[in-house]
Amino acid sequence: MTPSHASLDLDLIRKYSIPGPRYTSYPPATKFTTDLPALRLDDALRDDNTPDAGPLSLYFHLPFCASRCWFCGCTNIISSRLDDAASYGEDLARELALTAARIAPGRPVTQIHFGGGTPTFFPPDELRKLGALIRRHFTLAHDCEFGVEIDPRSLTREHVQALRDIGTNRASLGVQDTNPEVQRAIHRDQPHAINCQAVEWLRAGGIDSLSVDLIYGLPLQTPDTFARTIDDVLGLAPARLSVFSYAHVPWIRPSQKIFDHRGELPGPEAKLAMFALAHDRLTRAGYVDVGLDHFARPDDELAVAQRAGTLQRNFQGYSTRAGASLYGFGISSISSTADTYRQNHKTLPAWRDALARGELPIERGLRLTAEDARRRTIIMRLMCDRRLDFAHVSRLIGVDFASTYAAELASLADLEADGLLTRDARQLTITPAGAPLLRVVAMRFDATLTASLRQQHAQTV
Numbered sequence: 001m002t003p004s005h006a007s008l009d010l011d012l013i014r015k016y017s018i019p020g021p022r023y024t025s026y027p028p029a030t031k032f033t034t035d036l037p038a039l040r041l042d043d044a045l046r047d048d049n050t051p052d053a054g055p056l057s058l059y060f061h062l063p064f065c066a067s068r069c070w071f072c073g074c075t076n077i078i079s080s081r082l083d084d085a086a087s088y089g090e091d092l093a094r095e096l097a098l099t100a101a102r103i104a105p106g107r108p109v110t111q112i113h114f115g116g117g118t119p120t121f122f123p124p125d126e127l128r129k130l131g132a133l134i135r136r137h138f139t140l141a142h143d144c145e146f147g148v149e150i151d152p153r154s155l156t157r158e159h160v161q162a163l164r165d166i167g168t169n170r171a172s173l174g175v176q177d178t179n180p181e182v183q184r185a186i187h188r189d190q191p192h193a194i195n196c197q198a199v200e201w202l203r204a205g206g207i208d209s210l211s212v213d214l215i216y217g218l219p220l221q222t223p224d225t226f227a228r229t230i231d232d233v234l235g236l237a238p239a240r241l242s243v244f245s246y247a248h249v250p251w252i253r254p255s256q257k258i259f260d261h262r263g264e265l266p267g268p269e270a271k272l273a274m275f276a277l278a279h280d281r282l283t284r285a286g287y288v289d290v291g292l293d294h295f296a297r298p299d300d301e302l303a304v305a306q307r308a309g310t311l312q313r314n315f316q317g318y319s320t321r322a323g324a325s326l327y328g329f330g331i332s333s334i335s336s337t338a339d340t341y342r343q344n345h346k347t348l349p350a351w352r353d354a355l356a357r358g359e360l361p362i363e364r365g366l367r368l369t370a371e372d373a374r375r376r377t378i379i380m381r382l383m384c385d386r387r388l389d390f391a392h393v394s395r396l397i398g399v400d401f402a403s404t405y406a407a408e409l410a411s412l413a414d415l416e417a418d419g420l421l422t423r424d425a426r427q428l429t430i431t432p433a434g435a436p437l438l439r440v441v442a443m444r445f446d447a448t449l450t451a452s453l454r455q456q457h458a459q460t461v
Helices: 010-016 041-048 085-099 125-138 155-166 178-185 194-205 223-234 252-263 270-282 301-308 348-354 371-383 390-397 407-409 413-417 435-443
Strands: 055-063 108-116 139-150 170-176 210-218 239-244 287-290 294-296 312-314 316-319 325-331 335-338 340-344 362-367 387-389 421-423 427-430
Touching: 010 270, 010 435, 041 335, 041 340, 041 362, 055 085, 085 125, 085 348, 155 194, 155 301, 170 194, 170 252, 194 210, 210 223, 210 270, 239 270, 252 387, 270 287, 287 301, 287 371, 294 301, 294 413, 301 435, 312 371, 371 387, 371 435, 387 390, 413 421, 427 435
Parallel strands: 055 108, 055 325, 108 139, 139 170, 170 210, 210 239
Antiparallel strands: 239 294, 287 294, 312 316, 325 335, 335 340, 340 362, 387 427, 421 427
Protein backbone atom coordinates (compact mmCIF):
# COMPACT_ATOMS: atom_id res chain seq x y z
CA MET A 1 0.00 0.00 0.00
CA THR A 2 1.23 3.46 -0.84
CA PRO A 3 0.18 6.30 1.43
CA SER A 4 -0.49 9.59 -0.28
CA HIS A 5 -0.37 13.04 1.25
CA ALA A 6 -4.12 12.88 1.88
CA SER A 7 -3.90 9.57 3.73
CA LEU A 8 -1.21 10.76 6.16
CA ASP A 9 -3.01 11.65 9.37
CA LEU A 10 -0.56 13.95 11.11
CA ASP A 11 -2.57 13.93 14.32
CA LEU A 12 -2.17 10.15 14.51
CA ILE A 13 1.52 10.37 13.70
CA ARG A 14 1.93 13.00 16.41
CA LYS A 15 0.06 10.80 18.89
CA TYR A 16 2.07 7.65 18.22
CA SER A 17 5.53 9.05 17.50
CA ILE A 18 7.23 7.45 20.48
CA PRO A 19 10.72 5.98 20.97
CA GLY A 20 11.06 2.49 19.56
CA PRO A 21 13.35 0.04 17.74
CA ARG A 22 13.82 0.09 13.97
CA TYR A 23 13.57 -3.73 13.93
CA THR A 24 16.51 -4.51 11.72
CA SER A 25 16.73 -7.39 14.16
CA TYR A 26 14.62 -8.97 16.86
CA PRO A 27 15.38 -8.92 19.71
CA PRO A 28 16.89 -5.44 19.19
CA ALA A 29 20.63 -4.91 19.62
CA THR A 30 19.94 -3.19 22.96
CA LYS A 31 19.43 -6.72 24.34
CA PHE A 32 22.86 -8.02 23.32
CA THR A 33 25.03 -9.33 26.16
CA THR A 34 28.80 -9.51 26.72
CA ASP A 35 28.45 -12.92 28.42
CA LEU A 36 29.97 -14.71 25.44
CA PRO A 37 30.39 -18.19 27.00
CA ALA A 38 26.64 -18.38 27.56
CA LEU A 39 26.03 -17.65 23.88
CA ARG A 40 28.01 -20.71 22.66
CA LEU A 41 28.89 -18.88 19.46
CA ASP A 42 31.33 -21.57 18.31
CA ASP A 43 28.43 -24.01 18.42
CA ALA A 44 26.34 -21.55 16.43
CA LEU A 45 28.98 -21.32 13.72
CA ARG A 46 29.20 -25.12 13.49
CA ASP A 47 25.41 -25.41 13.34
CA ASP A 48 25.32 -22.80 10.58
CA ASN A 49 27.88 -24.63 8.44
CA THR A 50 26.43 -28.04 7.84
CA PRO A 51 26.91 -29.70 4.42
CA ASP A 52 23.52 -28.40 3.25
CA ALA A 53 24.02 -24.83 4.57
CA GLY A 54 22.43 -22.05 2.56
CA PRO A 55 23.82 -18.88 1.00
CA LEU A 56 25.85 -16.11 2.63
CA SER A 57 25.53 -12.37 2.95
CA LEU A 58 28.76 -10.49 3.74
CA TYR A 59 28.99 -7.06 5.35
CA PHE A 60 32.22 -5.04 5.60
CA HIS A 61 32.36 -2.03 7.90
CA LEU A 62 34.91 0.46 6.56
CA PRO A 63 34.84 3.08 9.31
CA PHE A 64 37.07 5.95 8.24
CA CYS A 65 35.80 9.42 7.37
CA ALA A 66 37.80 12.52 6.49
CA SER A 67 35.53 14.69 8.64
CA ARG A 68 32.67 14.21 11.09
CA CYS A 69 29.08 14.91 10.06
CA TRP A 70 27.50 16.09 13.29
CA PHE A 71 24.21 14.24 12.72
CA CYS A 72 25.83 10.86 12.12
CA GLY A 73 25.00 7.89 14.32
CA CYS A 74 27.37 5.42 12.63
CA THR A 75 30.51 3.93 14.14
CA ASN A 76 33.28 5.86 12.43
CA ILE A 77 36.86 7.03 12.84
CA ILE A 78 37.94 10.49 11.69
CA SER A 79 41.25 10.37 9.86
CA SER A 80 43.21 12.09 7.12
CA ARG A 81 45.81 9.30 6.90
CA LEU A 82 45.34 7.06 3.88
CA ASP A 83 47.78 4.63 5.51
CA ASP A 84 44.96 3.84 7.95
CA ALA A 85 43.06 2.20 5.10
CA ALA A 86 45.99 -0.08 4.26
CA SER A 87 46.55 -1.21 7.85
CA TYR A 88 42.81 -1.75 8.34
CA GLY A 89 42.78 -3.86 5.19
CA GLU A 90 45.54 -6.05 6.64
CA ASP A 91 43.42 -6.65 9.73
CA LEU A 92 40.38 -7.44 7.58
CA ALA A 93 42.51 -10.06 5.84
CA ARG A 94 43.14 -11.70 9.24
CA GLU A 95 39.45 -11.64 10.11
CA LEU A 96 38.48 -13.05 6.72
CA ALA A 97 40.90 -15.92 7.14
CA LEU A 98 39.71 -16.70 10.67
CA THR A 99 36.07 -16.64 9.60
CA ALA A 100 36.43 -18.50 6.31
CA ALA A 101 38.12 -21.38 8.15
CA ARG A 102 34.83 -21.90 10.01
CA ILE A 103 32.53 -21.72 6.98
CA ALA A 104 31.46 -24.71 4.90
CA PRO A 105 33.25 -24.63 1.53
CA GLY A 106 31.30 -23.61 -1.52
CA ARG A 107 28.48 -21.71 0.15
CA PRO A 108 27.40 -19.12 -2.43
CA VAL A 109 27.62 -15.46 -1.51
CA THR A 110 24.43 -13.81 -2.75
CA GLN A 111 24.93 -10.37 -1.20
CA ILE A 112 27.91 -8.14 -0.28
CA HIS A 113 27.68 -4.70 1.26
CA PHE A 114 30.41 -2.17 2.06
CA GLY A 115 29.22 0.27 4.73
CA GLY A 116 30.83 2.89 6.89
CA GLY A 117 32.17 5.32 7.63
CA THR A 118 33.14 6.14 4.08
CA PRO A 119 34.09 3.12 1.95
CA THR A 120 35.47 5.51 -0.68
CA PHE A 121 37.95 6.79 1.91
CA PHE A 122 39.83 3.66 0.81
CA PRO A 123 42.09 4.28 -2.22
CA PRO A 124 41.12 2.35 -5.37
CA ASP A 125 43.98 -0.14 -5.00
CA GLU A 126 42.93 -0.93 -1.42
CA LEU A 127 39.39 -1.62 -2.63
CA ARG A 128 40.82 -3.97 -5.26
CA LYS A 129 42.83 -5.78 -2.59
CA LEU A 130 39.71 -6.24 -0.48
CA GLY A 131 37.77 -7.52 -3.48
CA ALA A 132 40.54 -10.04 -4.20
CA LEU A 133 40.52 -11.20 -0.56
CA ILE A 134 36.79 -11.79 -0.68
CA ARG A 135 37.08 -13.90 -3.82
CA ARG A 136 40.03 -15.82 -2.37
CA HIS A 137 37.95 -16.99 0.60
CA PHE A 138 34.40 -17.12 -0.79
CA THR A 139 32.45 -18.21 -3.86
CA LEU A 140 30.31 -15.42 -5.29
CA ALA A 141 26.99 -16.34 -6.90
CA HIS A 142 26.65 -15.23 -10.52
CA ASP A 143 23.85 -12.86 -9.52
CA CYS A 144 25.47 -11.61 -6.31
CA GLU A 145 24.14 -8.21 -5.25
CA PHE A 146 27.23 -6.15 -4.44
CA GLY A 147 26.41 -2.76 -2.94
CA VAL A 148 28.65 0.04 -1.70
CA GLU A 149 27.81 3.17 0.26
CA ILE A 150 29.21 6.20 -1.54
CA ASP A 151 30.12 9.64 -0.24
CA PRO A 152 30.05 11.72 -3.44
CA ARG A 153 32.58 14.13 -1.93
CA SER A 154 35.32 11.49 -1.91
CA LEU A 155 34.43 9.62 -5.11
CA THR A 156 36.80 9.65 -8.10
CA ARG A 157 36.63 8.02 -11.52
CA GLU A 158 39.37 5.69 -10.31
CA HIS A 159 37.16 4.61 -7.39
CA VAL A 160 34.34 3.80 -9.80
CA GLN A 161 36.62 1.66 -11.95
CA ALA A 162 37.97 -0.19 -8.91
CA LEU A 163 34.48 -0.83 -7.59
CA ARG A 164 33.38 -2.14 -10.97
CA ASP A 165 36.49 -4.32 -11.18
CA ILE A 166 35.60 -6.09 -7.91
CA GLY A 167 32.00 -6.70 -8.96
CA THR A 168 30.02 -3.79 -7.50
CA ASN A 169 26.62 -3.45 -9.16
CA ARG A 170 24.76 -1.21 -6.70
CA ALA A 171 25.67 2.08 -5.07
CA SER A 172 23.97 4.06 -2.33
CA LEU A 173 24.79 7.78 -2.33
CA GLY A 174 24.76 9.72 0.92
CA VAL A 175 23.16 13.05 0.07
CA GLN A 176 21.04 13.85 3.17
CA ASP A 177 20.13 17.41 2.03
CA THR A 178 21.14 19.67 -0.85
CA ASN A 179 20.56 23.02 0.88
CA PRO A 180 23.89 24.81 1.59
CA GLU A 181 22.71 26.28 4.92
CA VAL A 182 21.56 22.90 6.18
CA GLN A 183 24.84 21.37 5.03
CA ARG A 184 26.84 23.95 6.97
CA ALA A 185 24.69 23.31 10.06
CA ILE A 186 25.50 19.58 9.96
CA HIS A 187 29.17 20.06 8.97
CA ARG A 188 28.78 18.45 5.55
CA ASP A 189 29.47 20.80 2.63
CA GLN A 190 28.31 18.96 -0.49
CA PRO A 191 27.26 21.05 -3.51
CA HIS A 192 24.64 19.26 -5.57
CA ALA A 193 26.94 19.41 -8.59
CA ILE A 194 29.11 16.84 -6.80
CA ASN A 195 26.12 14.50 -6.48
CA CYS A 196 25.36 14.91 -10.18
CA GLN A 197 28.96 14.19 -11.09
CA ALA A 198 29.03 11.06 -8.93
CA VAL A 199 25.89 9.73 -10.60
CA GLU A 200 27.32 10.45 -14.04
CA TRP A 201 30.57 8.64 -13.23
CA LEU A 202 28.81 5.63 -11.69
CA ARG A 203 26.46 5.17 -14.61
CA ALA A 204 29.24 5.65 -17.14
CA GLY A 205 31.23 3.02 -15.25
CA GLY A 206 28.41 0.48 -15.48
CA ILE A 207 27.01 0.86 -11.95
CA ASP A 208 23.51 2.07 -12.77
CA SER A 209 21.44 0.63 -9.91
CA LEU A 210 21.60 3.69 -7.67
CA SER A 211 19.99 4.61 -4.39
CA VAL A 212 20.00 7.99 -2.63
CA ASP A 213 19.84 8.54 1.13
CA LEU A 214 18.05 11.59 2.54
CA ILE A 215 17.36 12.67 6.13
CA TYR A 216 14.52 14.88 7.34
CA GLY A 217 14.49 16.67 10.69
CA LEU A 218 18.01 18.12 10.37
CA PRO A 219 18.94 21.58 11.68
CA LEU A 220 17.59 24.53 9.65
CA GLN A 221 15.49 22.27 7.42
CA THR A 222 12.02 23.49 6.54
CA PRO A 223 9.33 21.88 4.41
CA ASP A 224 10.21 24.32 1.62
CA THR A 225 13.94 23.59 1.68
CA PHE A 226 13.33 19.85 1.89
CA ALA A 227 10.97 20.05 -1.09
CA ARG A 228 13.84 21.51 -3.12
CA THR A 229 16.13 18.70 -1.94
CA ILE A 230 13.61 16.12 -3.14
CA ASP A 231 13.31 17.88 -6.50
CA ASP A 232 17.10 17.90 -6.83
CA VAL A 233 17.31 14.19 -6.07
CA LEU A 234 14.45 13.25 -8.38
CA GLY A 235 16.51 14.88 -11.12
CA LEU A 236 19.09 12.13 -10.55
CA ALA A 237 16.45 9.45 -11.31
CA PRO A 238 17.65 6.89 -8.73
CA ALA A 239 16.15 3.41 -8.65
CA ARG A 240 15.64 3.64 -4.88
CA LEU A 241 15.52 6.25 -2.14
CA SER A 242 15.84 5.98 1.60
CA VAL A 243 14.25 8.87 3.47
CA PHE A 244 15.22 8.58 7.10
CA SER A 245 13.95 10.48 10.11
CA TYR A 246 16.91 12.11 11.85
CA ALA A 247 17.60 10.09 15.01
CA HIS A 248 18.51 12.56 17.76
CA VAL A 249 20.35 10.44 20.34
CA PRO A 250 22.97 12.76 21.90
CA TRP A 251 23.35 10.39 24.89
CA ILE A 252 24.82 7.91 22.38
CA ARG A 253 26.38 10.30 19.83
CA PRO A 254 27.87 13.30 21.70
CA SER A 255 28.51 15.24 18.48
CA GLN A 256 24.74 15.72 18.22
CA LYS A 257 24.73 17.84 21.38
CA ILE A 258 25.76 20.83 19.29
CA PHE A 259 22.24 20.86 17.82
CA ASP A 260 20.73 21.19 21.29
CA HIS A 261 23.05 24.10 22.08
CA ARG A 262 22.16 25.90 18.85
CA GLY A 263 18.43 25.25 18.98
CA GLU A 264 18.27 24.76 15.20
CA LEU A 265 16.38 21.46 15.03
CA PRO A 266 12.94 21.80 13.40
CA GLY A 267 9.96 21.37 15.68
CA PRO A 268 7.55 18.42 15.53
CA GLU A 269 5.12 20.18 13.20
CA ALA A 270 7.79 21.05 10.66
CA LYS A 271 9.26 17.57 10.82
CA LEU A 272 5.86 15.96 10.26
CA ALA A 273 5.25 18.28 7.33
CA MET A 274 8.56 17.18 5.77
CA PHE A 275 7.58 13.56 6.29
CA ALA A 276 4.22 14.08 4.55
CA LEU A 277 5.83 16.07 1.77
CA ALA A 278 8.40 13.35 1.05
CA HIS A 279 5.72 10.67 0.78
CA ASP A 280 3.61 12.84 -1.48
CA ARG A 281 6.39 13.96 -3.84
CA LEU A 282 7.96 10.54 -4.22
CA THR A 283 4.76 8.57 -4.73
CA ARG A 284 3.50 11.17 -7.21
CA ALA A 285 6.80 10.73 -9.05
CA GLY A 286 6.00 7.02 -9.46
CA TYR A 287 8.00 5.51 -6.62
CA VAL A 288 6.48 2.73 -4.52
CA ASP A 289 6.50 3.05 -0.74
CA VAL A 290 8.21 -0.30 -0.15
CA GLY A 291 8.49 -0.21 3.61
CA LEU A 292 9.85 1.79 6.48
CA ASP A 293 11.62 4.83 4.94
CA HIS A 294 12.24 3.08 1.60
CA PHE A 295 10.95 3.94 -1.87
CA ALA A 296 11.67 2.18 -5.15
CA ARG A 297 10.65 2.29 -8.79
CA PRO A 298 7.88 -0.24 -9.51
CA ASP A 299 10.20 -2.46 -11.55
CA ASP A 300 13.00 -2.44 -8.94
CA GLU A 301 13.72 -5.71 -7.13
CA LEU A 302 12.60 -4.27 -3.78
CA ALA A 303 9.21 -3.24 -5.11
CA VAL A 304 8.77 -6.56 -6.91
CA ALA A 305 9.64 -8.47 -3.72
CA GLN A 306 7.27 -6.34 -1.65
CA ARG A 307 4.39 -7.17 -4.00
CA ALA A 308 5.31 -10.85 -4.02
CA GLY A 309 5.56 -11.10 -0.22
CA THR A 310 9.24 -12.11 -0.38
CA LEU A 311 10.80 -8.92 0.99
CA GLN A 312 13.35 -9.45 3.77
CA ARG A 313 14.82 -7.19 6.45
CA ASN A 314 18.26 -7.31 8.07
CA PHE A 315 20.85 -4.99 9.61
CA GLN A 316 21.35 -3.21 6.28
CA GLY A 317 17.61 -2.55 5.89
CA TYR A 318 15.32 -4.15 3.32
CA SER A 319 16.66 -6.89 1.08
CA THR A 320 15.51 -9.34 -1.55
CA ARG A 321 18.01 -12.04 -0.53
CA ALA A 322 16.21 -14.60 1.64
CA GLY A 323 17.69 -17.39 3.72
CA ALA A 324 21.25 -16.06 3.83
CA SER A 325 23.41 -16.16 6.94
CA LEU A 326 24.97 -12.76 7.56
CA TYR A 327 28.71 -12.56 8.34
CA GLY A 328 30.05 -9.14 9.29
CA PHE A 329 33.67 -7.94 9.17
CA GLY A 330 35.35 -4.91 10.67
CA ILE A 331 34.68 -2.93 13.84
CA SER A 332 31.09 -2.89 15.15
CA SER A 333 29.79 -5.17 12.38
CA ILE A 334 26.97 -7.56 13.26
CA SER A 335 26.57 -11.16 12.11
CA SER A 336 23.55 -13.42 12.41
CA THR A 337 22.79 -17.09 12.07
CA ALA A 338 19.49 -18.87 12.56
CA ASP A 339 19.45 -18.45 16.33
CA THR A 340 22.28 -16.05 17.21
CA TYR A 341 23.53 -12.53 16.71
CA ARG A 342 27.12 -11.48 17.36
CA GLN A 343 28.73 -8.07 17.17
CA ASN A 344 32.39 -7.19 16.78
CA HIS A 345 34.28 -4.86 19.10
CA LYS A 346 33.39 -1.25 18.40
CA THR A 347 36.86 0.20 18.97
CA LEU A 348 39.84 -0.32 16.69
CA PRO A 349 42.30 -1.36 19.45
CA ALA A 350 39.99 -4.02 20.94
CA TRP A 351 39.15 -5.41 17.49
CA ARG A 352 42.81 -5.55 16.51
CA ASP A 353 43.91 -7.11 19.80
CA ALA A 354 41.46 -9.99 19.35
CA LEU A 355 42.67 -10.61 15.80
CA ALA A 356 46.29 -10.54 16.97
CA ARG A 357 45.43 -13.32 19.44
CA GLY A 358 43.92 -15.35 16.61
CA GLU A 359 40.38 -14.90 17.94
CA LEU A 360 37.19 -13.81 16.24
CA PRO A 361 36.82 -10.18 17.44
CA ILE A 362 33.40 -10.58 19.05
CA GLU A 363 32.37 -8.27 21.89
CA ARG A 364 28.72 -9.15 22.50
CA GLY A 365 25.79 -11.02 21.07
CA LEU A 366 22.55 -12.85 21.71
CA ARG A 367 21.27 -16.41 21.50
CA LEU A 368 17.61 -16.48 20.54
CA THR A 369 15.14 -18.65 22.39
CA ALA A 370 12.46 -20.48 20.44
CA GLU A 371 10.05 -17.75 21.52
CA ASP A 372 12.43 -15.03 20.33
CA ALA A 373 12.59 -16.74 16.93
CA ARG A 374 8.80 -16.90 16.66
CA ARG A 375 8.40 -13.25 17.55
CA ARG A 376 11.18 -12.32 15.12
CA THR A 377 9.25 -13.99 12.31
CA ILE A 378 6.04 -12.19 13.28
CA ILE A 379 7.70 -8.78 13.49
CA MET A 380 9.73 -9.17 10.30
CA ARG A 381 6.74 -10.29 8.26
CA LEU A 382 4.80 -7.32 9.60
CA MET A 383 7.67 -4.94 8.74
CA CYS A 384 8.00 -6.36 5.23
CA ASP A 385 4.43 -7.28 4.25
CA ARG A 386 2.38 -4.76 6.29
CA ARG A 387 -0.03 -7.56 7.02
CA LEU A 388 -0.18 -10.84 8.90
CA ASP A 389 -2.08 -13.74 7.41
CA PHE A 390 -2.74 -15.78 10.53
CA ALA A 391 -2.68 -19.18 8.82
CA HIS A 392 0.55 -18.38 6.95
CA VAL A 393 2.28 -17.06 10.06
CA SER A 394 1.12 -20.14 12.00
CA ARG A 395 2.88 -22.36 9.45
CA LEU A 396 6.05 -20.27 9.66
CA ILE A 397 6.30 -20.32 13.46
CA GLY A 398 4.93 -23.81 14.13
CA VAL A 399 2.16 -22.78 16.55
CA ASP A 400 -1.32 -21.37 16.15
CA PHE A 401 -0.68 -17.65 15.87
CA ALA A 402 -4.12 -16.32 16.81
CA SER A 403 -4.43 -18.32 20.02
CA THR A 404 -0.78 -18.14 21.11
CA TYR A 405 -0.64 -14.37 20.67
CA ALA A 406 -4.21 -13.56 21.63
CA ALA A 407 -3.07 -11.03 24.25
CA GLU A 408 -0.90 -9.18 21.74
CA LEU A 409 -3.72 -9.13 19.21
CA ALA A 410 -6.10 -7.80 21.86
CA SER A 411 -3.61 -5.03 22.65
CA LEU A 412 -4.09 -3.68 19.12
CA ALA A 413 -7.61 -2.44 19.89
CA ASP A 414 -6.58 1.20 20.30
CA LEU A 415 -4.54 1.13 17.09
CA GLU A 416 -7.48 -0.40 15.26
CA ALA A 417 -9.87 2.20 16.69
CA ASP A 418 -7.55 4.94 15.48
CA GLY A 419 -7.46 3.45 11.99
CA LEU A 420 -3.86 2.22 11.92
CA LEU A 421 -4.92 -1.31 11.04
CA THR A 422 -7.88 -3.51 10.25
CA ARG A 423 -8.33 -7.10 11.37
CA ASP A 424 -10.69 -10.02 11.32
CA ALA A 425 -10.44 -13.66 12.31
CA ARG A 426 -7.96 -14.45 9.53
CA GLN A 427 -5.59 -11.51 9.21
CA LEU A 428 -4.55 -8.03 10.19
CA THR A 429 -3.64 -5.41 7.64
CA ILE A 430 -1.86 -2.10 8.12
CA THR A 431 -3.84 0.75 6.61
CA PRO A 432 -2.31 3.60 4.58
CA ALA A 433 -2.74 5.79 7.68
CA GLY A 434 -0.87 3.22 9.76
CA ALA A 435 2.01 2.62 7.33
CA PRO A 436 4.19 5.43 8.74
CA LEU A 437 3.67 3.93 12.22
CA LEU A 438 4.58 0.38 11.30
CA ARG A 439 7.13 0.22 14.12
CA VAL A 440 4.43 1.09 16.66
CA VAL A 441 2.36 -1.91 15.58
CA ALA A 442 5.43 -4.16 15.65
CA MET A 443 6.20 -3.02 19.20
CA ARG A 444 3.01 -4.69 20.41
CA PHE A 445 4.61 -8.07 19.60
CA ASP A 446 7.95 -7.18 21.23
CA ALA A 447 8.35 -9.01 24.53
CA THR A 448 11.66 -7.31 25.33
CA LEU A 449 10.51 -3.71 25.61
CA THR A 450 10.44 -1.95 28.93
CA ALA A 451 10.00 1.76 29.55
CA SER A 452 13.73 2.22 30.16
CA LEU A 453 14.77 0.20 27.10
CA ARG A 454 12.32 2.04 24.87
CA GLN A 455 13.93 5.35 25.81
CA GLN A 456 17.23 4.10 24.35
CA HIS A 457 15.73 4.34 20.87
CA ALA A 458 14.95 7.31 18.64
CA GLN A 459 11.40 8.44 17.82
CA THR A 460 9.44 6.23 15.46
CA VAL A 461 8.78 9.21 13.17
